[in-house]
Amino acid sequence: MNSILFLGLTLLFILIFYFANGRNKQVLLLNIAWALMIGSLAFLGVFISNPKLFIIGLIGTILLNALLLRKIKDTRLNIQLLLVIQSLRVIVELFLYALYLEKMIPKLMTFKGMNFDILIGFSSILFLFVYLFQYDVLKSWVFGLWNYLGILSLIIVVSIGVLSSPVPIQQFGFDQPNVAVLVYPYALLPTIIVPIAILAHVLLLIMWRGQRGGTISTSKGRV
Template identity: 60%
Template structure:
C-alpha cells in the first residue's frame, strides 16, 4: 500500500511539472523513461546488490536534469503548479519519517534530524495562497530567498542521504543506513522527485509574469 501511495506521489510530481512547463512532451518522455530504468534496476535488485552504483545514477540524474532545464528554455511556467509541486514536499517528509520508523533511513534524514524540507513545503503553501491574492509576491526578496533556501535544503538532505548509504564514502547512519532508495519505488525520490523540485525552484526564480488562467 505504501509503495502504491509513493508511486502516486511521484506521478503527481511528474504530472504537475508536465503541465507547469506547458505540456512539454519531450520532458515527459524523459521522465517516464528514466523512471522505468530506475524502477527496472531496483526491482531486479541491482542497487541493493551494488549500492555504490546508485552514486553513479545520481550523477546521471544531475546531467539529465541539466539537459531538461535547458530544454525547457525560456518558456513561461505556471507559477501555481510549480508551487503545488513544492507543497507536495510535505507528503514526502511524511514518507521519510515512516521510512525512519521502519529502519530504512537514519533520523538525520527526517524532520527530527537535519531535514527541514517540511518547512519549505509549508512555505510553498503560504506563498501559493498569497500569490492567488497578490501575484507580485513572486518579485519579492522573501520569495527569492525562500527559493534559494529550498534548493539548499534539498541538496543538504540529498548529500546526507548519500553519506548515510552503505557505500565506501559513508559518514552517517551506520546503525541505521539509508537503504530505502535502493529499492523500488523509493529510488524515484532522489532521481525524479528531488531534481524536479530543484528545477521547479530554478523556474520560479525566473519570476516570469503569471501565465495562469
C-alpha cells in the first residue's frame, strides 16, 4: 500500500511541475521517461544487486535536470504551484520516517536525525499563504535565503542518503543502511522527487531575482 501511495506522490510531483513550468511537454515526457527507466531497473533488482549502478543513475539524473533547467528557465512560471511542490516535502518526510520504522533507512535520514527538510515543507505553506495576500513578500531577502536553505537541505539529505547506502563510499548507517533508494519505487525519490524540488527552488530564485529587478513574467503578470 505504501508503495502505491509513493508512486502516486511521485506522479503528483511530475504533474504539478508540468503545470508550474508553463506546461512544457518535453519536460513532462523526459521526466516520465526517466521515471520509467529508473523504476524498471529498481523493479528488476538491478540496483540492489549492483549498488554502483545507482551512482551512475544519480549522475544521469544531474545531467538530465541540467538539461531540463535550460528548457524551462525562460518560460512563464507559476509561483503558487512551485510553492505547492515544496509543501509536498512534508509528505515525503512522513514516508521517510515510515521507511525508518521498516528498517529500510537509518534514523539519520529522518526528521528525528539530521534531516530538517520538513521545516522547509511547512515554511513553504506559510509563504504560499502570505503570498496570496501580500505579493511583494516574494521580493524580500527572506524568501531568497529560504530558497537557498531549501536547496542546501536537499543536498544534505541526498548526501546522507548516498553515504548511508551500501556502496563503496558508505560512511553512515552501517547498522541500518539506506537500502530503500535501491528498490522499487523508492529509487524515484532521489532521481525524480528531489530533482524536481531542487529545480522548483532554482526557478523560484530566478523569479526572485527578476522580481527585485522588475523584469520577470509570472502567472500573475509582469512585476
